[in-house]
Amino acid sequence: xxxxxxxxxxxxxxxxxxxxxxxxxxxxxxxxxxxxxxxxxxxxxxxxxxxxxxxxxxxxxxxxxxxxxxxxxxxxxxxxxxxxxxxxxxxxxxxxxxxxxxxxxxxxxxxxxxxxxxxxxxxxxxxxxxxxxxxxxxxxxxxxxxxxxxxxxxxxxxxxxxxxxxxxxxxxxxxxxxxxxxxxxxxxxxxxxxxxxxxxxxxxxxxxxxxxxxxxxxxxxxxxxxxxxxxxxxxxxxxxxxxxxxxxxxxxxxxxxxxxxxxxxxxxxxxxxxxxxxxxxxxxxxxxxxxxxxxxxxxxxxxxxxxxxxxxxxxxxxxxxxxxxxxxxxxxxxxxxxxxxxxxxxxxxxxxxxxxxxxxxxxxxxxxxxxxxxxxxxxxxxxxxxxxxxxxxxxxxxxxxxxxxxxxxxxxxxxxxxxxxxxxxxxxxxx
Numbered sequence: 001x002x003x004x005x006x007x008x009x010x011x012x013x014x015x016x017x018x019x020x021x022x023x024x025x026x027x028x029x030x031x032x033x034x035x036x037x038x039x040x041x042x043x044x045x046x047x048x049x050x051x052x053x054x055x056x057x058x059x060x061x062x063x064x065x066x067x068x069x070x071x072x073x074x075x076x077x078x079x080x081x082x083x084x085x086x087x088x089x090x091x092x093x094x095x096x097x098x099x100x101x102x103x104x105x106x107x108x109x110x111x112x113x114x115x116x117x118x119x120x121x122x123x124x125x126x127x128x129x130x131x132x133x134x135x136x137x138x139x140x141x142x143x144x145x146x147x148x149x150x151x152x153x154x155x156x157x158x159x160x161x162x163x164x165x166x167x168x169x170x171x172x173x174x175x176x177x178x179x180x181x182x183x184x185x186x187x188x189x190x191x192x193x194x195x196x197x198x199x200x201x202x203x204x205x206x207x208x209x210x211x212x213x214x215x216x217x218x219x220x221x222x223x224x225x226x227x228x229x230x231x232x233x234x235x236x237x238x239x240x241x242x243x244x245x246x247x248x249x250x251x252x253x254x255x256x257x258x259x260x261x262x263x264x265x266x267x268x269x270x271x272x273x274x275x276x277x278x279x280x281x282x283x284x285x286x287x288x289x290x291x292x293x294x295x296x297x298x299x300x301x302x303x304x305x306x307x308x309x310x311x312x313x314x315x316x317x318x319x320x321x322x323x324x325x326x327x328x329x330x331x332x333x334x335x336x337x338x339x340x341x342x343x344x345x346x347x348x349x350x351x352x353x354x355x356x357x358x359x360x361x362x363x364x365x366x367x368x369x370x371x372x373x374x375x376x377x378x379x380x381x382x383x384x385x386x387x388x389x390x391x392x393x394x395x396x397x398x399x400x401x402x403x404x405x406x407x408x409x410x411x412x413x414x415x416x417x418x419x420x421x422x423x424x425x426x427x428x429x430x431x
Contacts, residue, residue, distance in 0.1 A: 002348035005029050014353050017346070018392040020385050022067045024075075024120065030345050031072060033338040034065070037329055041073045044285055045080055048242040054285040055276040057250070057302075057312065059292050060331035064383055066289040069331060070246045073287070077244045078116045083123065083235040085109040085228075086246035094253060095225075095268040097261065100204075102221035102268070105247070107201040109228070115240065124199065131238055132183050135159055152187065156180050166233040170226040174215040181213050225272060232284035242283030250290030254300055266305040273311065273327070295328060334384055340369055346388055350395045358395065360406055368394075368410050 005013070009026040016023035017030075044054035060066045074084050087093065087108035094101040112121040135158045140147045159180065166172050182195035194212040197203040201219040209218050219227060232243035253269075256262045269288070275281050295302045295312065303309040312327050334342070343365050351358055372387055398404055 002345050002352070003029060005349065005352060010349060010353050014349060014392065017388055018396070020389045022071050024071065027068065027072050027075060029349065030342060032341045032345075033334050034069060034072075034331075037069060037331065038072070040325060040329065041076070045077055045082065045241075045244070048082070048244065048283055048285045049080075051282050052279070053242070053276045053281055053283065054287075055273045055327065056287050057295055057328045058287055058289045058331065059295050059328055060289075061291055062383070064331050064333055066331060067248055068384075070248065070287055070289055074114075074244070074246060075119070078114060078119055081116070081241040082244050083113060083115045083127070083231075083240045083242070084244045084246065085114075085231075086112050086248070089247060089249040089252040091252065094256075094261075095265045096221045097264075100221060103201050103219060103224055106219060106224035106227070109245065110200055125196070127235065127238065128179070128182060128199075129186060131159070132186060134238075135162075152184055155183060155187075159183065162237055163234065165237075166230060169230050169233065171217060171223055172230055174217045175227060175230050177215050178213050225268070229275070229281050229284060233282060236283040242285070245284070245286045246289070247286065248289045250288050251294045254290065254294040254297065262300065263305060266302060266308055269302070270305070270307050270311075273308070277311075277327075292330070336369065336373070339384065339387060340365065342384060342388065343369065343391055346391055347395065350392060350399075354399055356399065358398065358406075360395075364406050364410075367407060371410050 005026060013023040013026040013029070040056075044056070047054060058066050058069060070086070074086060077084050087105050089095075089105065092099070092101055093104045093108055095105060096102040110124055113123045113127075114121050115123050115127070118126055132155065135155050136147050136150050139145070139150045139154055139158060143150070160176060163172075163176060169175075178195045178198050182193060182199065185193040185195060194203065194208065198209060198213060198218065201224065203209055203218050204220075206216050206218055210216050217223070228243075228245065235243055253262060253265045256265070272286055276284060276286060293301055298304055302312060344362065347358060347360055347365065368391070369387075372390075394406075394409055397409065398406060
């Protein structure tokens with residue numbers, strides 16, 4: 001029997017799953033399989049906590065569980081004390097471009113910055129404000145002053161001292177200058193804080209940055225990744241274990257028609273990969289999700305960029321065996337046994353959601369699974385996302401029409417496979 005799920009989490013989960021998207025919460029209640037992959041991610045978090053990091057590509061066709069897997073890791077990382085960022089790439093969000101596409105990705109990552117107490121994003125300001133308040137409290141305790149008597153100069157000195165080890169990072173001095181400006185405006189309770197817009201990537205005028213913040217630098221496509229590296233050092237020194245970044249829908253880069261644009265984005269990926277794997281970063285891990293074509297296509301995929309291909313291609317001794325320790329983690333379809341466990345869990349959760357007994361037995365679910373599999377050319381064509389979504393739709397129908405029979409509906413069911421990866425429409429998330 002599936003464990004009892006908190007009502008709010010249960011409703012959010014079922015709404016998301018019925019729409020074919022991955023819920024932000026409650027994934028632990030429906031997770032099946034993926035043991036070896038999960039062990040890899042757990043080890044990555046341990047390495048990140050020790051000052052290292054990981055860069056991995058998560059490969060799988062649409063609906064096979066890439067977003068589900070990364071959402072699981074995201075939630076686990078927050079529970080372990082990490083700060084996380086995530087963004088889906090899109091036509092206007094890439095790693096670099098001529099129209100601020102890279103900056104748009106940074107803005108999305110920062111908007112979705114989260115930690116355990118703020119799991120739904122928007123965590124940047126609470127992190128900064130908590131930093132300032134902790135410094136005030138510490139200075140108050142050490143000097144015997146009332147917190148209101150602690151001066152901004154004392155606060156600035158303490159904040160700079162806390163982050164002095166990051167001084168070798170590119171753009172660090174400008175970043176800290178902006179942080180100090182934020183501290184002043186926050187304590188003055190200003191409504192429109194220019195420094196905050198700078199940190200979010202929303203300030204695009206150097207003239208305004210120079211006048212308000214004393215720096216000629218604004219965030220753009222060429223420097224946003226440098227700031228991500230600074231953020232990883234900042235959050236570590238504020239008591240978090242590190243920063244984990246998730247970038248989904250890598251297939252967007254694969255679909256870029258312009259070869260130069262693709263190469264520029266692959267070059268940025270190479271830079272990020274090399275930085276982490278060569279130990280040029282600390283307390284930072286990055287995961288990029290995409291389809292097998294995005295990675296392996298020799299004409300348009302990552303393998304078309306020789307510097308990446310040489311780093312990612314399987315070693316000559318793998319001989320087709322699974323390798324969960326390499327830079328690419330290939331997510332294979334769930335087995336029929338694992339899908340059955342998932343279906344039984346979904347049925348139990350539906351009963352919890354609407355507080356009823358469906359009367360659906362394991363034999364009925366097995367019949368449902370056999371029917372699904374017999375209606376497709378290959379079992380690999382059916383995905384956990386669509387089979388879960390269809391079962392919820394079926395359960396909804398039965399719950400609202402008590403005179404209907406489960407097996408009668410199942411036997412008249414038609415199965416539609418997910419969109420082909422070559423189609424122009426890309427579904428955002430998958431189970």
